[in-house]
Amino acid sequence: MTAYIVRRLLLIVPTLFGIMVINFFVVQAAPGGPVEQLIAELSGQGVDATARITGTDQGEVAAGNQTSAAGTGGESSSKYRGARGIDPDLIKEIEKLYGFDKPAHERFVQMIGNYLVFDFGDSFFRDRSVIDLVLEKMPVSISLGLWTTLLVYVISIPLGIAKAVRDGSRFDVWTSAVVIVGYAIPGFLFAVLLVVLFAGGSFMDWFPLRGLVSENWDSLDWPARITDYFWHITLPVVAMTIGGFAGLTMLTKNSFLEEINKQYVLTARAKGASERRVLYGHVFRNAMLIVVAGFPSAFVSILFTGSLLIEVIFSLDGLGLLGFEAAINRDYPVMFGTLYFFTLLGLLLNLLGDLMYVVIDPRIDFDTREV
Secondary structure (H helix, E strand, C coil): CCCHHHHHHHHHHHHHHHHHHHHHHHHHHCCCCCHHHHHHHHHHHHHHHHHHCCEEEHHHHHHHHHHHHHHCCCEEEECCCCCCCHHHHHHHHHHHHHCCCCHHHHHHHHHHHHHHHCCCCCCCCCCCCCCHHHHHHHHHHHHHHHHHHHHHHHHHHHHHHHHHHCCCCCHHHHHHHHHHHHHCCCCCHHHHHHHHHHHHHCCCCCCCCCCCCCCHHCCCCCHHHHHHHHHHHHHHHHHHHHHHHHHHHHHHHHHHHHHCCHHHHHHHHHHCHHHHHHHHHHHHHHHHHHHCCCCHHHHHHHHCCCHHHHHHHHHCHHHHHHHHHHHHCCCCHHHHHHHHHHHHCCCCCCCHHHHHHHHCCCCCHHHHHHC
């Protein structure tokens, strides 16, 4: 097992590097980078914005822009769209500000070198380090991801087992209808429905609609803090759970049905083993392997990508919203810093998922496999 873990850890290095290379150069080729965004801001806001960004005297900036416009006839030979009438020296200063005065490959090597020591730099537009931003948003995403994943598994696994045992019964048919509804309707639509019903929409006003905790949370005692915390996350977690339990339920049911019909189950029953012993002593271990295998990806998906619209609807400032805003604003340090960190976390969780195979079924020996 030790040799397998070492091989998997070594495999993480080229995998992570390949992901970063592909994403870096794809993003570089996309239009509307930070330089172009700032140029557009300068063109729209004029001298004040220019002076604010560069720290240059307003008169000097205005004179430089007028000279550039006069010398080019109002046109600019810059490679950036919207740079007409802006002093080329000012554009060079903007490129230097964002590190675009260097070739792409040099910027990539420098970025990876910094990331190896977990130096993710500062946000282009928030004047804060990427680490500080992630740590600030992390409690929201961890709260949503952890409780949603826990509830999804707590609901889906027993329900899937019950459906497999009662396959074809009325219980299976009615619960399948519920599962289909949960699978067909996105989680954010359930979120909107919950807001309308329980958060001051058109009916009851039982739950808050903003933030992870109340503004006076620090002044509360611990029982009140815990109550306030769960009061705020109830609706978002319920919305995400309803939208996410369907797939795992059917996966669990199908896994158990496949195992129940195998020869070793018939043999166990023929030997007089109780149905509970057959189900949880023999079938459960084998059927749960595929369910456990999907846990890391499910957790990462819920934690970092699945909560964007939920965060918007319930005014929760988490990692999903941070990543979305970074992509829209081309905030490269935030984009690539979070991509690096969460990809590394996802790869480690995948390794943890493989190790869980051994915990559930000790007969599995990864040392006999080639990675």
